Amino acid sequence: MDGLRAGSAVAVAAGLGLAATAGAATLGFVIARKLTAPASGRVFDLTVRGVMRREERDAVVLDRTAGTEAAGIYNLWLEGGGWVKLGPVIDHAAGTVTRLVDSVDPKDALSVGRRASWSGIYFRDPADAGLDAEDVVVETPAGPAPAWLIRPTVTATKVWAIHIHGMASPRAGTLRGVHVAADAGLVSLVVTYRNDGEGPEVGSSRSTLGATEADDVRAAARYAIAHGAERIVLFGWSMGGAIALQVAADPEFRSVIDRLILDSPVLDWNATIAANCARAGLPPQAGVLVRPWLERGPLARVVGLSSAIALDRFDWIARAERLSVPTLILHGTDDTSSPPGSARRLAQLRSDVVQLKTFHADHTLGWNSDPNRWTTLALNWLTTRFRQS
Structure with missing residues (x-):
């Protein structure tokens, strides 16, 4: 009798464990689908x-x-x-x-x-920002990607700025930084990339968190070089920051990418996913459940991705020693999406190349909270050296 009861208890426990495992797997799948969802319209709430x-x-x-x-x-x-x-x-x-x-x-x-x-997207298009733009096309591995080419009114240097928007944000969001580049005499290329709602559409239209999107920005860097750029500054916003760091680490561009300006960058997707779980009312630990659905090929394909995403390649805390490009990070202390703690940690680890300036603001809203200070910090970062270009 006691043996039967013990066996039943084990069976019940095993059943509960399987149910919990299945529930955890389902939750991880749901979060992965949400995280990589195709670009959609705004929520009017x-x-x-x-x-x-x-x-x-x-x-x-x-x-x-x-x-x-x-x-x-x-x-x-x-x-x-x-x-x-x-x-x-x-x-x-x-x-x-x-x-x-x-x-x-x-x-x-x-x-x-x-x-x-x-x-926080303050300018609707270049004209709204008082900027003259030429519509150009960057040929990327995903297909033709429209871009805005904006030349400064002052004498242009041979330094170009490539402006990279974040996930679920239009390229117009980066215009907040284009004025800074123009004031420094930089030619600006405001890019789109695959599956962002403006660039080429491929596969299931899902985001790969910067993994394949970086290939389209590499194409933009080649476009800039082919059109006269001798040095390049990357402006990256949110996921655009993650893309900028990938491109800057590419040996192909090591001699041309001169510095980075990153606003609320994703510096570690694992920490970012955990923060967004917390913001959604889930335990931050739920982010761990997402990793297999993104990092394992068969599971990634179930999510709708064409291949797995190597999340560790986006962990710049663990990869801090690989940073070589001078980087200015502008980050909101109230950021509930991209953890400001990651930026603080990176600035501590690599104080020789990373400078961090904070704002009392949420995700990518530092410029909005204090446009004059944001502009001054970014412009000083550029003009200290570029005045002599």
């Missing part, structure tokens, strides 16, 4: 609660969130079309904030009840 005149300017009342009450300048994308540039907060209420409106396009777009999406 805010409602315009009021529009009024304050301080001889229009002002808008919005639901109070960590984003809408943050210091700085931002944008509202209006559902159905419309673009609202917002200035500072001028009033707080229990559940709302009131911000001054800097501009609205079209002028009649802003009205009570409109659904909106909060964004």
Whole structure:
């Protein structure tokens, strides 16, 4: 009898263990699918609660969130079309904030009840940023990738800047840094890459977290060199930072890539996945469940990827000794997506080549929180040496 009970207990425990294992595997699969999902449209999760005149300017009342009450300048994308540039907060209420409106396009777009999406992407396109751009095409291994070629109004140097946007963000997001490059006399190439919603579409349209996207940026670097670039600066935002680091480490470009400016870069995908699990309300440890679905070929193909992703190649804490290009990191201390701790650790490990400057801001919103300081830091990083180019 006792033996039968013991056997039953073992069987029950084994059954529970298998169920837990299956549940963990399923969770890892779901997170992997979410992480690599094809580019999609914006989520309009805010409602315009009021529009009024304050301080001889229009002002808008919005639901109070960590984003809408943050210091700085931002944008509202209006559902159905419309673009609202917002200035500072001028009033707080229990559940709302009131911000001054800097501009609205079209002028009649802003009205009570409109659904909106909060964004740090401040310029809609080069013209909106006051920049003259030429539409060019970079031939990449994935196919033709549209890009903006922006020449400075001052005398151009033979240094080019390649601006690399992040996951689920359009290339327009990098225009916040193009002004800096232009002021330093750099020619800017604002690129797209495979499966970002603007570049060529391949396979299942899923992101490979920078692994194959880096090949398209390598093609952009070759384009710059073929068109007169003698040195290249890489501006990388979020996953664009991870791509920039991959390209900078490539022996092909070791003599030409001069320095990096990285905003909220992904420096370790494992830490980043854990942080995003926590942000989604899951235990950070759930990130471990994702790795097999990304790193093992058969499982990666089930997720929808054409091949496995070597996540360790993106761990620049472990690979810190491989860094050789001077790098400025601009990172928000409130970043809930790309852990600021990784940036601090890398700056400590490689203080000889990495400089870290922090902002009281969330992911890729340092410029928005303090445009003047962001611009000054980046421009100083460039012009210290490039004035003599």
